Amino acid sequence: MGEKRVTAAGFGGALFLIATFALILLVLLAFTLSFIFGLVKADADSTVYYILNYSLSPIALFGTLFFATKMSNGRFFTLTAVKKFDPAYLIPAVILPFSVLFGFGTLNELIEDLGLKIGLNVPERHLPLNGVTEYLLFTFFICVLPAVAEELFFRGALTTYLSRCAPLVAAFISELCFALYHLSLFSFVYQFIFGVILAILRWRAKSVIPCVLAHFLNNFVNLSIIYFGIAVNFYSPLLIISGVAVTLGIIIFIALYKKETPEKPTEKAKDFLIPYGLFAMLIAIAVSVVSAVVK
Numbered sequence: 001m002g003e004k005r006v007t008a009a010g011f012g013g014a015l016f017l018i019a020t021f022a023l024i025l026l027v028l029l030a031f032t033l034s035f036i037f038g039l040v041k042a043d044a045d046s047t048v049y050y051i052l053n054y055s056l057s058p059i060a061l062f063g064t065l066f067f068a069t070k071m072s073n074g075r076f077f078t079l080t081a082v083k084k085f086d087p088a089y090l091i092p093a094v095i096l097p098f099s100v101l102f103g104f105g106t107l108n109e110l111i112e113d114l115g116l117k118i119g120l121n122v123p124e125r126h127l128p129l130n131g132v133t134e135y136l137l138f139t140f141f142i143c144v145l146p147a148v149a150e151e152l153f154f155r156g157a158l159t160t161y162l163s164r165c166a167p168l169v170a171a172f173i174s175e176l177c178f179a180l181y182h183l184s185l186f187s188f189v190y191q192f193i194f195g196v197i198l199a200i201l202r203w204r205a206k207s208v209i210p211c212v213l214a215h216f217l218n219n220f221v222n223l224s225i226i227y228f229g230i231a232v233n234f235y236s237p238l239l240i241i242s243g244v245a246v247t248l249g250i251i252i253f254i255a256l257y258k259k260e261t262p263e264k265p266t267e268k269a270k271d272f273l274i275p276y277g278l279f280a281m282l283i284a285i286a287v288s289v290v291s292a293v294v295k
Contacts, residue, residue, distance in 0.1 A: 058145045096198075107190050
């Protein structure tokens, strides 16, 4: 009997496992170095602390992407669809970050409030935005770097390697991975919703570039709200209804614009999940739970 062929979906699952392990190892390394060099909790609000913290995920993802590029004999970036696209998809890419933030931003608030009530360890975020220098630094390390790395990996690599599966199943699995990869129970729902819409945008535009723009704007708007001290009432019914309505309109536009007949699936999603993808998901869930429970 011949050896079993590694499917594209299976290779995608392996990549997600590698990226998850790489991120956790980097987190453990950073935690260890924090004791060695005396970066105690008192320094947790420093600019350097946040830059290092937000650099871990991009480093893990870029490292995994480099591995994928070597394994695909340098063809990886064509696989991730970093190519020309219909400029019309820039419209939803620009509007989407605002509609999702205003329509679903309250979810994070509600989940964090619930976490505090039941005694979970809800992380406090106090970015040291004391001037233009910090604002520009955080724009790069919190907005630009994660947007490029995460879109190339999740909407690029995983979506590409799952593209031979049923589209809806591929979108669900890749964005479940995207949400879990952030290792946070409190942002999971918001990340999943945003990720699914980005997956639809990537699928229709056949390029990750509009997704990178949308992702960057999502992070940049949040950063700017903090920097400029803009008061936003995420519990406002009018804001929520408007945000949800616009988001639904964007989804309809993306789905119907230049509608094409999808290709018939040739692979099963279980190839992604078993054994690599599911194992990585369980690890991410375990780390997320431990970080939320242990204080």
